[in-house]
Amino acid sequence: MTVNYLVNHIPTSTPLERRTGRRITATTITIHNTGNPTSTAANERDWLTNPSNKRKASWHIVVDENVAIEAVPLNERALHAGDATGNNTSIGVEICESGDYGKTLDNAATLVAKLLKERGWGVDRLRRHYDWSGKICPRLMYDGGEWTGWAAFKDAVQAKLDEGAITVKAEDANAIIAKYLQPAYASAKTKAEKDEAHRLAEALRKASGQKK
Ligand SMILES: [Zn+2]
Structure with a gap:
């Protein structure tokens, strides 16, 4: 464009x-x-x-x-x-x-x-x-x-x-979420750490056009 x-x-x-x-x-x-x-x-x-x-x-x-x-x-x-x-x-x-x-x-x-x-x-x-x-x-x-x-x-x-x-492919975003953010979320020791992993996953979903 x-x-x-x-x-x-x-x-x-x-x-x-x-x-x-x-x-x-x-x-x-x-x-x-x-x-x-x-x-x-x-x-x-x-x-x-x-x-x-x-x-x-x-x-x-x-x-x-x-x-x-x-x-x-x-x-x-x-x-x-x-x-x-x-x-x-x-x-x-x-x-x-x-x-x-x-x-x-x-x-x-x-x-x-x-x-x-x-x-x-x-x-x-x-x-x-x-x-x-x-x-x-x-x-x-x-x-x-x-x-x-x-x-x-x-x-x-x-x-x-x-x-x-949209500069991140949906499949790349989902791979990052599955490989890094979900384990980080699962092993998080505090609510703040969980919230941060969740926030980053949502940001990636948005950046890859999977969410408005
Ligand atoms: Zn005019």
Whole structure:
């Protein structure tokens, strides 16, 4: 589960404060749709430095069916949330609407899961643009106000996190439990020792996907 990731920052001289140079410590990730049915990630990145673009707006990462492109460093303020707190505390991820949207959404979920995992965050750290400013964005997750697409996206991210979390094979975990932890439990002299052997066995069962 990887997405091609390209770092292609817009120059610090880019006008309209698209690169503020101001350091932020992000605490959330904000999800957007580009609002353009035909633009690719490369198109969106180019638009940020196109002289005919007069909008005072920028974002950190854009993702399409093929690639994710980082246009603003993730520790620098970008203008995407329509709200000062949002801009000061959130990483803006734009999801393209062009091409194979199913593939794009899968890439977006993979990318966002990776960003969360790197920071030790869960899906409770995800925000819609809508949460900051009331704008109907990400618009393709809106569903006439039901936001079922948003719930599905968060589920998809959670599934990626769960998938990535299983790094121990069930048979290995069970072998460790049978060979080491059960004898340790059986021969434990105190309740604390028994509890610890039990705790470790449960942790292994979880890590190997045998328990939620
Ligand atoms: Zn938006």
